[in-house]
Amino acid sequence: MSAPTNPLHWCVGLVGYGEVGRILAEDLRAQGVRIVACDLKLGGPLEAPLREHAARHGVTLAASHTELAAQADLIVSAVTASQTVAVAEACASALRPGSFFLDFNSASPGAKIRAAGLIDGAGGRYVEGAVMTSVPPYRIRVPLRLGGGNAALLLPALDALGFSAKLASERLGVASATKMCRSVMIKGLEAMVIESFTAARAYGVEDAVVASLYETFPDIDWEQQASYFFQRVIEHGRRRAEEMREVAQTVREAGLEPWCAAGTAERQAWMADQADAGVFGDRADQSFARSPDWRTEADRILASARPDGKV
Incomplete structure (x- = not known):
């Protein structure tokens, strides 16, 4: 029919x-x-x-x-x-x-x-x-x-x-190659912000790091963008990690070693592991990973990684 x-x-x-x-x-x-x-x-x-x-x-x-x-x-x-x-x-x-x-x-x-x-x-x-x-x-x-x-x-x-x-x-393959190459940047930026900002928070230098980023890239609202990145990766890190493994394969098929894409996949998967372990709260709770301030989620990561709070 x-x-x-x-x-x-x-x-x-x-x-x-x-x-x-x-x-x-x-x-x-x-x-x-x-x-x-x-x-x-x-x-x-x-x-x-x-x-x-x-x-x-x-x-x-x-x-x-x-x-x-x-x-x-x-x-x-x-x-x-x-x-x-x-x-x-x-x-x-x-x-x-x-x-x-x-x-x-x-x-x-x-x-x-x-x-x-x-x-x-x-x-x-x-x-x-x-x-x-x-x-x-x-x-x-x-x-x-x-x-x-x-x-x-x-x-x-x-x-x-x-x-x-x-x-x-x-x-x-053309449409997907466009998407995959874009994801090297977008998903990679998510992973870099989470890693950079959480480490900065551990050392107590987060305000200086964010201020420096505003000076270098004044068109980006780094506070808002960081909070968005944290929330999306906490909630969808598993799916993002799988996508980044496909991105790595795309880069590999182009003849390049996908160091950035592969590292991004690992960070995304690691965040998914933290979420599954309850670091960010109970997924059944409507407040799960909903903080408007990325610092709240970074503190949860640090409390789980280093219970003594020391760097």
Whole structure:
């Protein structure tokens, strides 16, 4: 059965019902779009918030990738980077002929090319997607670069659905390479700020360090930016670490040793470990990692790392 002509009448399948998936579900459901979603957390101890959100917004939850793929005219894959190819493989066996598969994942060009081969080989239409900044402030309008031979075909439908997408290239890998190279800087800056500011706090020189940064880069509000960086990495460090491992692979595929990207991945993963250990509070608590001052979170790190408070 072919997809309805009007994209607003499509069934959109969301693989990954985390922060990004839930935001897309909310914005698409507000337009009356039918949504089916699946997530690895379903059936586990962390499924309750997903089911509550789905019930509140009228989202159908699928028990498997194949159940979702059999219904969807457009599949959006928004999972952790390491699952990019696995999700494409799982969906490929049940794709509706001609259905679109939009890969939102922060994966290397090589991973996107492998995923495309699986989807296109099963009769679907793979489209590479590169999300160019943090989703929450923009929601469905987050800047999105598209790549691959099917990208131009999907672009008008995405416009109708409310996305803010642009065609990057008909060649697979270009959009993802843009995203990955950008992440060397953005995710690297997050890691550097956390490391620099926390160490400065330990030595009691944080005010001098921040003042110096304001002098050198006066257009950046370092206090506000640092607090934002701390919060995002505390909450999403695990996902960021996986992305940075894909970034490191991207750099490696270019013939360079990814010292910066690899180090960033380690710092992001380390922050996720601290969060999982409860250093920043209970994740079930609404106040978890919500301090407007980065110093609060830096002090928590230092108290955990050096209980005696000494440098």
